Amino acid sequence: MPETILVALGGNALVKVGQQGTIAEQAANLREALAGIVELIRRGHRLIITHGNGPQVGHILIRAEEARGKAYELPLDVCVAQSQGETGYLIQQGLQNLFMQSGVSHRPVATVISRTEVDPTDPRMKAPTKPVGPFYTREQAVLLRERGYHLMEDARRGYRRVVPSPLPVRVLEAGVIQRLVKEGVIVIAVGGGGIPVHVVEDGTLVGVEAVVDKDLASSVLAVALGVDRLLDLTGVEHVKLHFGSPMERSLDSLTVAEAKSYLAEGHFAPGSMGPKIEAAIHFLEHGGREVVITRPETALEAFEGKAGTHVFPL
């Protein structure tokens, strides 16, 4: 039975550890990461593909910084918009080239620029925690603080700008994405968690200097679209308890109730596995049937229940 599946591609599907992340490297990584997804499409499933944008926005910020005074400045919402164009294009073209090479009959693919509404009164707006862009020296950090940036010291690598990471309220383009998915179009959306915007007093929308978590935004979109399953492709084959300790243990499956207690016990790192588990809980508590967390390489096996970690409502 064809299903509607939201596939969230983690940063490592585009840039691997140790790579600078050139466009050629990203295209090659995507060819590997998308192989399982092509097979899901061949089987007739409807897909929405979301993706991270950490390295891409990092490099956009480096370029903006280096060209300061020579090119106009880029607020963070515009950086995210640029990265959606860049990465959407690469995923789209990579996917269609794999269709061609693996004999999958033509399926239209479209990248929809997506905005995520956030709440200006969200307490997270007052507490910048999400690191973005390059590392700075102490001297640079002093200058950047004068510019109004929040900077956090990283024990080994210097200083880094931190921005708020508010919770996603809704994806403004959900309706348009829904229309396309219903017609069989594979849609690439909510890149980097979506362009963060909020509604101001007169009812108009303005961009926000913030970054929305990609997994949480994907979950909000998945609920809005009434998706069957969420496939979260990341750097590890399984979700783990006691990660990085001698007691480390892989999980094959868990329920929302178990996920909540493990989360409360601190098993999942904030900014890493934490938001993935929170996203899974949100999706499964709002009608979702199953969340699968695994690596892109094991996506297909995991979809068939033979790999990865499976999260169920009960």
Place this chain on the structure above:
Amino acid sequence: MPETILVALGGNALVKVGQQGTIAEQAANLREALAGIVELIRRGHRLIITHGNGPQVGHILIRAEEARGKAYELPLDVCVAQSQGETGYLIQQGLQNLFMQSGVSHRPVATVISRTEVDPTDPRMKAPTKPVGPFYTREQAVLLRERGYHLMEDARRGYRRVVPSPLPVRVLEAGVIQRLVKEGVIVIAVGGGGIPVHVVEDGTLVGVEAVVDKDLASSVLAVALGVDRLLDLTGVEHVKLHFGSPMERSLDSLTVAEAKSYLAEGHFAPGSMGPKIEAAIHFLEHGGREVVITRPETALEAFEGKAGTHVFPL
């Protein structure tokens, strides 16, 4: 009777002469440029909005150049993709905010990342003529030539990189755009003429270091969509004969046959009014009913026949 209209926004709708083109300036310019378009939408017309990206890609190239060695390099196709995300977002949000402020009931708006297929055997691919990015000194030009860039000397302002500007064959996303337009979605597409791609031997698509003319690509899309009218918004209220000379004369209307002879007589500058007239001819020879060329400020009057230059098939 509601019509389907393709509106092509020229660069000056976003950045005015003398401005650096900050995001705040672009947003303010858009508010003015989109006012007439909002009225067309209020009247129930279906719209596709295309746009130029000269200043935006120019600044993306400046940033990439300044960050050379610190951030990964951006091929021109990826620069265009980034600019589509950036400008699509600004137009989309500007338009929806104008809906809000002028009481137009909600109409969905979507930005679709768009690729334009070009022919690798197009003779224009061998003759780079389209200037992109910043001006360089003679010393910089020497280094850039070693990198394989083509550079052209500009009498007053230094050297500038030139790239090929091949003819658009088709817009790959025309089908997806058509689906959305049919459902009443205002679609922003083919930014900067579309991301130039061509088909290689094995049938896969690859990006090309080139720039497609925005007006020609808009015309190819308009024909594919079976659009009624094409509204080309640029820096002048009328198309002119003997432009810039004492014999200068504004045209209120002309036929395709007249357009062809004026074009042959050299009335329309290449890279400026020339491609607009070529685009109009192509559209009108392939089923289009009317092309209107004018400034954004007179868009509505021109649409009603009271301003601008009107081009008709006969």
